[in-house]
Amino acid sequence: MGSKRTARSRAWIARQEKDPYVREAKARAYRSRAVFKLEQLDKKDSLFRRGMVVVDLGAAPGSWSQYAAQKVGPEGFVVALDRLNFPPIPGVFQITGDFTGADIQQKLNDALGARQPDLVISDLAPNLSGVQSVDQAAMEDLVIAASRFAWSCLKPKGVLVAKLFEGSHAMGVRNQISCLFRDCQIRKPPASRSHSAEIYLVTGGPIRQTITPLAP
Numbered sequence: 001m002g003s004k005r006t007a008r009s010r011a012w013i014a015r016q017e018k019d020p021y022v023r024e025a026k027a028r029a030y031r032s033r034a035v036f037k038l039e040q041l042d043k044k045d046s047l048f049r050r051g052m053v054v055v056d057l058g059a060a061p062g063s064w065s066q067y068a069a070q071k072v073g074p075e076g077f078v079v080a081l082d083r084l085n086f087p088p089i090p091g092v093f094q095i096t097g098d099f100t101g102a103d104i105q106q107k108l109n110d111a112l113g114a115r116q117p118d119l120v121i122s123d124l125a126p127n128l129s130g131v132q133s134v135d136q137a138a139m140e141d142l143v144i145a146a147s148r149f150a151w152s153c154l155k156p157k158g159v160l161v162a163k164l165f166e167g168s169h170a171m172g173v174r175n176q177i178s179c180l181f182r183d184c185q186i187r188k189p190p191a192s193r194s195h196s197a198e199i200y201l202v203t204g205g206p207i208r209q210t211i212t213p214l215a216p
């Protein structure tokens, strides 16, 4: 068991050393190579503008928040949430806790106050068990929770970006989220490793139909 784990961590270290995104993240002082997935999604879908209000879910160690804070500038607002503590990022309001808890979502809403987000970015991912069906189900719960939260608070033309896992569940999840948001697109940014099941959903604004009462 121990030697298997050592072999796995050696392989991980070797892969990290060879990875050009890891080197570039270091050179540009980003905390993780994950930043390049967001940068590539941004290049494709023009996600960010200065002055935006952004919520970053599953933010640790913080590279997406670093990128968001740079893009929105000091006139914007970034709130980042993770169950893990991570070192502060200038210009980012951080919350520690489990996103699936109602108390933590209330903390997020309190931090936003009267501000409505323009963009909710979710890189939330469960700790992987290695059992595909278990991991898919845990991912599904997170992405559905993120999309419900985003639906409840985004501006009418706001955008949700959320990670999910490709597989038998993905179409069902996409269909559920399509009921809440216009124009759900699936993206696989080049920085996302080809052997990884992760894909990203990029949506248009939330669908909040106003029901016209029937005439008497």
Ligand SMILES: C[S@@+](CC[C@H](N)C(=O)[O-])C[C@H]1O[C@@H](n2cnc3c(N)ncnc32)[C@H](O)[C@@H]1O
Pocket (backbone or CB within 6 Å): 031, 032, 034, 035, 057, 058, 059, 060, 061, 062, 063, 064, 065, 081, 082, 083, 084, 097, 098, 099, 100, 123, 124, 125, 126, 127, 142
């Ligand atoms: C892939 S990492 C995010 C990387 C991040 N986007 C970055 O650029 O540094 C996924 C994160 O989701 C967090 N996470 C998973 N489930 C969570 C939950 N229920 N509540 C809060 N955070 C959670 C994990 O702690 C982990 O830090």
